[in-house]
Amino acid sequence: MRKRIAVVVAAVVAAALLAGGAVAIASGDSEGGVTGPDADQAVKAALEATGGGTANSVELDDENGAVWEVEVTKEDGHTVDVRLSDTFAVVVIEGDSESPDDDDES
Numbered sequence: 601m602r603k604r605i606a607v608v609v610a611a612v613v614a615a616a617l618l619a620g621g622a623v624a625i626a627s628g629d630s631e632g633g634v635t636g637p638d639a640d641q642a643v644k645a646a647l648e649a650t651g652g653g654t655a656n657s658v659e660l661d662d663e664n665g666a667v668w669e670v671e672v673t674k675e676d677g678h679t680v681d682v683r684l685s686d687t688f689a690v691v692v693i694e695g696d697s698e699s700p701d702d703d704d705e706s
Contacts, residue, residue: 646670646682666691
């Protein structure tokens with residue numbers, strides 16, 4: 601009886617570990633994107649800093665003293681990278697200075 605319980609417990613633990621591994625693999629992307637509560641806080645801070653828009657990606661960063669990098673497409677169509685500290689304070693906002701329609705002009 602104890603052996604059966606041990607086998608069942610081992611199977612449940614193994615299944616939980618496999619499921620957790622699948623979730624971890626599914627949540628990352630090829631460019632190091634991250635998800636979770638801290639990533640959500642980084643998005644919130646970035647969108648506040650840019651006055652709105654759409655967050656395209658969230659990554660851990662180590663440039664310019666930042667910990668987070670959030671790529672945001674602003675409502676005017678410009679895309680910027682918002683770099684944030686570990687406390688989600690803006691370190692720097694870097695972005696294109698061209699209008700999104702400049703490429704269409706001949």
